Amino acid sequence: MINSLVGAAPAISVHGLSRTYGTGPAAVRAADGIDIDFPRGTWTAVMGPSGSGKSTLLHCAAGLERPDSGRIVLDDTDIATLDDDALAALRRTRIGFVFQSFNLVGSLTAEQNVALPLRLAGRRPEAGLIRDALAAVGLAERRRSKPRELSGGQQQRVAVARALVTRPDVLFADEPTGALDTGSARAVLDLLRRAADAGQTIVMVTHDPVAAARADLVVFLRDGRIVDRIAGPDVREVTDRLVGLEA
Numbered sequence: 001m002i003n004s005l006v007g008a009a010p011a012i013s014v015h016g017l018s019r020t021y022g023t024g025p026a027a028v029r030a031a032d033g034i035d036i037d038f039p040r041g042t043w044t045a046v047m048g049p050s051g052s053g054k055s056t057l058l059h060c061a062a063g064l065e066r067p068d069s070g071r072i073v074l075d076d077t078d079i080a081t082l083d084d085d086a087l088a089a090l091r092r093t094r095i096g097f098v099f100q101s102f103n104l105v106g107s108l109t110a111e112q113n114v115a116l117p118l119r120l121a122g123r124r125p126e127a128g129l130i131r132d133a134l135a136a137v138g139l140a141e142r143r144r145s146k147p148r149e150l151s152g153g154q155q156q157r158v159a160v161a162r163a164l165v166t167r168p169d170v171l172f173a174d175e176p177t178g179a180l181d182t183g184s185a186r187a188v189l190d191l192l193r194r195a196a197d198a199g200q201t202i203v204m205v206t207h208d209p210v211a212a213a214r215a216d217l218v219v220f221l222r223d224g225r226i227v228d229r230i231a232g233p234d235v236r237e238v239t240d241r242l243v244g245l246e247a
């Protein structure tokens with residue numbers, strides 16, 4: 001089992017997660033009884049063909065979407081039992097999320113976007129902290145730029161800085177390197193590696209075997225189910241399994 005392999009208690013446990021979109025003949029079972037632990041201080045990559053349920057798993061595990069059935073346990077709390085306010089508070093304080101679409105606030109500068117989760121949590125953002133977070137993704141010089149003045153890759157890096165600035169226990173990232181060139185992708189992956197090594201738990205959806213190979217574990221989804229997993233992945237092994245799944 002993964003847990004005994006890495007010797008860590010799970011930060012998040014997903015039990016029997018199911019989620020169907022639509023009804024009748026048009027219904028899509030995006031998650032079909034997923035069981036998985038995300039061990040504390042480890043980095044898990046979630047892979048699989050388009051439409052296999054990766055984002056659905058991520059959104060449900062992060063409490064952004066409610067499952068039809070199953071349980072998501074963060075430490076000892078079943079997050080399904082929380083009301084909307086308690087869930088929002090948990091997301092603000094314990095969970096970070098990098099969205100596929102970045103979700104930056106268009107009217108705010110890069111540094112204001114990065115400071116936003118701290119402000120929402122009622123903390124006064126220290127200028128040095130925000131500068132360091134942007135510097136860590138190579139954007140110190142662009143801190144006063146608005147999202148529309150930034151490239152897609154730069155916006156993605158602001159989104160990564162914003163998600164990490166609160167030092168969340170668990171960081172969920174939906175394709176955090178999808179819009180990045182090789183060098184910027186490596187910088188973001190180095191940042192995620194350091195975060196996991198420092199004890200944060202990372203769950204990342206990716207299509208890129210090079211990104212997945214930086215993780216501790218790779219799980220493969222197909223048709224809303226986990227069909228394979230690799231501990232201590234390398235690029236070739238990940239690529240081979242992925243090709244096998246998409247065949």
Ligand SMILES: Nc1ncnc2c1ncn2[C@@H]1O[C@H](COP(=O)(O)OP(=O)(O)OP(=O)(O)O)[C@@H](O)[C@H]1O
Nearest residue numbers: 021022028030048049050051052053054055056057
């Ligand atoms: N809000 C929704 N309404 C209807 N169907 C949805 C919705 N969200 C997801 N689906 C469907 O559920 C299935 C799983 O979607 P999901 O986004 O989780 O897959 P994915 O593996 O992340 O895909 P991709 O790699 O293309 O981002 C797909 O068939 C998708 O069309």
